[in-house]
Amino acid sequence: MSNPSSETPLLDELLKGRWPSFVKEMKEMADTKPMVRDVLRQLEKSYVDKKTHWKHGGIVGVKGYGGGIIGRYSDSPEEFPGAAHFHTVRVNQPAGWFYNTQALRDLCEIFDKYGSGLTNMHGSTGDIILLGTTTDELEPIFSALTEKGWDLGGSGSALRTPSCCVGPARCEWAMFDCLDICHDITHHYQDEIHRPAFPYKFKIKVSGCPNDCVSSIARADFSIIGTWRDHIRVNDEEMTRYVANGRNPINDAVLLCPTRAIEWDGKKIKIDNENCVRCMQCINAYPRAIKPGLDRGATILIGAKAPIVQGALFSSVLVPFMKIEEPYDEVKELLESIWDVWDDHGENKERIGELVERMGKGEFLEKIGIAPDVQMVIHPRENPYIFYDEFYEEEDDATANK
């Protein structure tokens, strides 16, 4: 039999170049796994045909779970029998994507034994992904995983695996314990993750500060982003040291501040805290000299999603400031009241952001019991199409005229 590389001349082009090659990763497993070899051959065919050779066909899963597995089948199973089934298993990552080597070695062993031995570290939503196994192996793999303390992630119309930035574990700017709340919420809502019961998918992402290192504002239905309410802390000495080292706070902070809230006169940093919009720029540029305040919490935003169907949405402010403290009851109550309204009013495959848009944010706020706040909008309405709740009836009119 010929060497597998000769079967994939186009893909072999991707073994060249300096960036690590996914083809190399696949070939490494192809040597021992016919499944991977067939997937590679099928991929080569895609490179020739310029189209995918996967098809969708029915839901697969493990007992008692409504999600966590993405079923995938070759459209040419005769040609690529090893690729006939090639489902992915989504495994819930630990908060912050931290591992010890023992845990990873356990996972590798399981993935090698029951599947292709290929992974995505990690999927876009944050899961550990075992890229490819057969329907038969699903139950065994699930048992092996739970045995070692791992569980599945989400898919379908369910809560998806929450994720968070590295936060307090390694970052000076984490305004609350992102890892802990991410872990806590994941455990608290196991049922919502594993048994799809929502109108559509729901994603939670947690960033410790407005830099938003998990892109929560763009990719989560419910975005928790750290912020502070009190004054920025400044240290003129440290700034003087930066300047001595050749840094220029006028260029790196003053001129970049979106609201012109910071001044530097060569000696002192002055912050107009009333106008500071917590954009992080001066802090990012001078971590030793400028630090967030100490009255910390998070802004909660709602509704981000990719463009299908109504166009992409970013999350927008729902609660300008909330303290984020164990046991996170306030967050959970908010989540549940949102899910209730979504349950009552959401259409099938309607993301929460689309519901807010369709219903109107003012109406939505009323339904979840939050008072309108001017910080929720960039500006008040520009059109006069106000539907007033309050007005007089004709009978009042009659009375009034008497």
Next chain:
Amino acid sequence: MSNPSSETPLLDELLKGRWPSFVKEMKEMADTKPMVRDVLRQLEKSYVDKKTHWKHGGIVGVKGYGGGIIGRYSDSPEEFPGAAHFHTVRVNQPAGWFYNTQALRDLCEIFDKYGSGLTNMHGSTGDIILLGTTTDELEPIFSALTEKGWDLGGSGSALRTPSCCVGPARCEWAMFDCLDICHDITHHYQDEIHRPAFPYKFKIKVSGCPNDCVSSIARADFSIIGTWRDHIRVNDEEMTRYVANGRNPINDAVLLCPTRAIEWDGKKIKIDNENCVRCMQCINAYPRAIKPGLDRGATILIGAKAPIVQGALFSSVLVPFMKIEEPYDEVKELLESIWDVWDDHGENKERIGELVERMGKGEFLEKIGIAPDVQMVIHPRENPYIFYDEFYEEEDDATANK
């Protein structure tokens, strides 16, 4: 009979105060004109009832014209017989709203003779308005007007009276002859003004520079706004003189420039002309020291309107730069190609801005034969819903695969 003032106690409150009183204006005519007295009495009733007492009811006009008169009837003609008919006559103003006293005296005589003697100088669209006359007087008033060289303005689904800023007549910033083009267009399109044949109203307003003193960008379907293409002219000596007089160009220009395109080092003005967006601020602040360039013309924008039905629109860029020169053929050709497309595709009561919105600006441009230009948008599209004109058919596919 009692003194008219006692009939209108609420309105009499508006005789008080320092600002000139419209009630005083009306009362002046009420003394001699029962029509005005009844209108005043009806207005007093509105002040008591808190509602209008006018009703609409059928179109009135002069022979051969489809517009120019707004029919108005009292809803209580028995109570206010003088207000039974109280139509307005819209008279086309001269470009720039300049008059000599003889012309005004002529108008006053006509308005006094055939109507209420009340006017609006001017209506919001720019017309001279005779506020109130009866159906019988319409033909006589029209003859008297034309006799003295005046004609009606527009109403209904027609071209409305174009208007323009004071421009070259008294302003140093007029980038072209706004009065002349306004006059020329008005005369060229008499038929379009007087005989409604459009899907809806169409307004043209002409401003000599981006300050837009006739709010063309907010209130005209077709906005002609002066601009220049070459470099701003600066005069350091004049600036030095302003500074000697206590002015501060850093505050009045440098910090207010939207693109930071202007610098002042205490001696020299420096303009980054590539980045100047022609916002006028530095020029407005220092007319003697900073002046627009000399390669002058106008930006043409399309589509402004008030909010009914789809929300208010501003005009948006259609032609970033056009030379505006007699006989204004380029402007006229553009206008006509727009009207043609509107005629073919506009729905009843659909303003041109709404059509552009519905059809898509790209499509609209194609229809009127203008090439897309990035200056027409704030930014390129954010969503992936592109409908491609070009693609291969299945047959091509078959061929290609052979």
Next chain:
Amino acid sequence: MNVRKTDIGCPDYKQFLPPVILENYGKWDYHEIPRPGVMLHVGESGDKLWSVRVGSPRLLSVKSILYFCDIADKYCDGFLRFTSRSNVEFMTVHEANIEPMIKELEGEGWPVGGTANSASNVIHTQGWVHCHTSATDASGLVKCVMDELYDDFTHHSLPGRMKLAVACCLNMCGAVHASDIAILGIHRRPPKVQKENLAKYCEVPTTIAACPTGAIRADILNGEKTLQINESQCMYCGACYTACPKLPIADALNDGLSIWVGGKCANARSVPRFTKLVVPFIPNNPPRWPEVVDAVRTIVNVYKAHGKPWERLADMIDRIGWARFFKLTGFEFTKYHIDDYKLATKSYNASTHLRF
């Protein structure tokens, strides 16, 4: 017999331009504003032209216009003009005429001002004086507001230009959608259909077609055609009343005013901007509308206290933020302030840029 003249268009503006303008046409060099209400334009030739701006209620009797003619004849060689805001401008090359002319005008109760950083005159509409869809009176509101802002019209008392507008219904005949401060008359209920004998007074299909939201449907009453309005679809625009007198929309109890700020038309510094809602509803309280006047005064005071030179109200609010604007004015932020129409999403705050 005379041939009936038609389509003669407007008279030629050139005959109405004073000689100094004809000579310096397109060749003006610069201008100054020596005092509120007076502009000096200087030509490249060195010629000078003074213009005196006079506030007008816009609704003018021919008597007042004739009075203006007298002034123009006396001081301005018989020329005058009106502005795009309905003010009157008296132009003269005789500097010596300025003071006596102003004195005479002011003596007769005509305010001189409205230039540069003063409150503008108010662009407005017909209201109860002449329109059938009006939810309020425009001229009355303007009178009350300008009485209040009189000193701001006659002085350069503001940080920057301030443009006001009033419209009496959602048609917004004027500049309400793009003014620093705007007062808008609003209906809050659908027209009340006078179902009986309706078809006698109105053409049913035309009326149905007139409704922008498709809220009107044909109905039958006593075997005759009539109309009905779907309340939840109606946005109270009054277009149907224009078509059919049996659908009056005026409703003394539910009509009133809303107040808007932060629009602008000029491209100066920032791009043009739409006006934004600040007070959703104030009941009609003629003849002096004190609540409206108060609200306007509040806004003007905040602008005076917090605006920086050249800043329009919109520019100031950009700088201090809407939250602070609501705090400073004391207006309440409600769900009505949150857009829920077509482009609403674009007004949501999709960032953590917040001021605490």
Next chain:
Amino acid sequence: MNVRKTDIGCPDYKQFLPPVILENYGKWDYHEIPRPGVMLHVGESGDKLWSVRVGSPRLLSVKSILYFCDIADKYCDGFLRFTSRSNVEFMTVHEANIEPMIKELEGEGWPVGGTANSASNVIHTQGWVHCHTSATDASGLVKCVMDELYDDFTHHSLPGRMKLAVACCLNMCGAVHASDIAILGIHRRPPKVQKENLAKYCEVPTTIAACPTGAIRADILNGEKTLQINESQCMYCGACYTACPKLPIADALNDGLSIWVGGKCANARSVPRFTKLVVPFIPNNPPRWPEVVDAVRTIVNVYKAHGKPWERLADMIDRIGWARFFKLTGFEFTKYHIDDYKLATKSYNASTHLRF
């Protein structure tokens, strides 16, 4: 017999945190980036933690993961982490370990970099490797682009942060809608309905319901239920193919790529921004997609030449204007660039702010 375990959730992260992190948890003082790919975090305690960031293709075999484990055991006391962009981070308190560890990793072909002002790794999706709706291959594109940007990953060669993303269809599983540079696979034609025997393979009502635009209608063929697609309503999203295998959307001739720029997620300086279209269509040209690589290189070069410190691509374009960006890159501006979807109006230039 063992009880089947379910709903145990993810393991506790605490067990995976190295001791120095447990001790300094939430008490970090500041950080520095001593060289590309290396971060130093200093605790209030004075403790120091170095992290080495390694670029990963994301699609990893267990062999590579085990190799990473070996490295972590050797240099990092057995701890490591992955980033939100699929890079690997090796953390150590032993400064002396840094250089040998980097040498070893680089020796095995693992690039160290991706910090601060370097090109980021590319957030991407499944493509032909695993997804049925893909219009292109994600992993292949990423490989080609990162080969080209390799030196920009390993050096701080850019004015500011530059975040890249690839997605293989409009579902945009990732960050395409908010990245500095994004490559998006697109279909340009509706699925081709395989009408015969369709009902045997798919549940017709579910498929009809799956279409976001309502473009799919039931039809009858040979007396059996089948489907038809209204071409002019279809926006090529592929949702129907997910529901029914008889509606394949992949189409070698009409599938391809589009290129987008100027999105961002961080609230740093400016608010988050959506990505904008710059190249509407490039045909698929595997295995090296040279036209795509060229376009990305062009954009990166313009950014390098014209960006100012800290500016993201979006910030730079704000400053120089889109017209200049198109001029500098040489990309053609076409009608496809002009939005014609729901919120299009908001993207029209409603001002005379123009650069000539």
